[in-house]
Amino acid sequence: MFGIFRKKTPETKPGQGSSITAKQFIALTLSDEKLSMPVYLPGIRNEDDCEDIGLGPLIYIWNVDRAAGTFSLSVNGKAIAHLLEPFVPRDNPAYVEIRDEAMKVIADVSTQSVLTTIEKTGLMPDVLFAYHVEDAQQEQS
Numbered sequence: 001m002f003g004i005f006r007k008k009t010p011e012t013k014p015g016q017g018s019s020i021t022a023k024q025f026i027a028l029t030l031s032d033e034k035l036s037m038p039v040y041l042p043g044i045r046n047e048d049d050c051e052d053i054g055l056g057p058l059i060y061i062w063n064v065d066r067a068a069g070t071f072s073l074s075v076n077g078k079a080i081a082h083l084l085e086p087f088v089p090r091d092n093p094a095y096v097e098i099r100d101e102a103m104k105v106i107a108d109v110s111t112q113s114v115l116t117t118i119e120k121t122g123l124m125p126d127v128l129f130a131y132h133v134e135d136a137q138q139e140q141s
Helices: 017-031 077-084 095-121 133-140
Strands: 059-065 070-075
Touching (some): 059 095, 070 095
Antiparallel strands (some): 059 070
């Protein structure tokens, strides 16, 4: 009656909505310079150590082996969940798909960016992305 209770037709095709939302979320996240900057965490030695880092940083580098020229890069799942929730509630069926896609893409893009930076500078991530408390305190002042 009067069309008040008619269900709105979706603007996207089935299965497309979450990928568009994921793309928007990824773009927002990667466009933020502070969020998208990896941080080297020397105290992390294995995946179990990663559980204790809390909400920050979003992207972190650990397990640097200068001799082998290798490193590990991870995306903080707790931080992604915290950032995503205002846009997509956890009870939304697309939430897990969007979260997982965002983590994968952010990890891939960040890894490629770090590798390019290493190639250009010749420096390893423990030097490039060392977090200096003094610098952070000066920025806040």
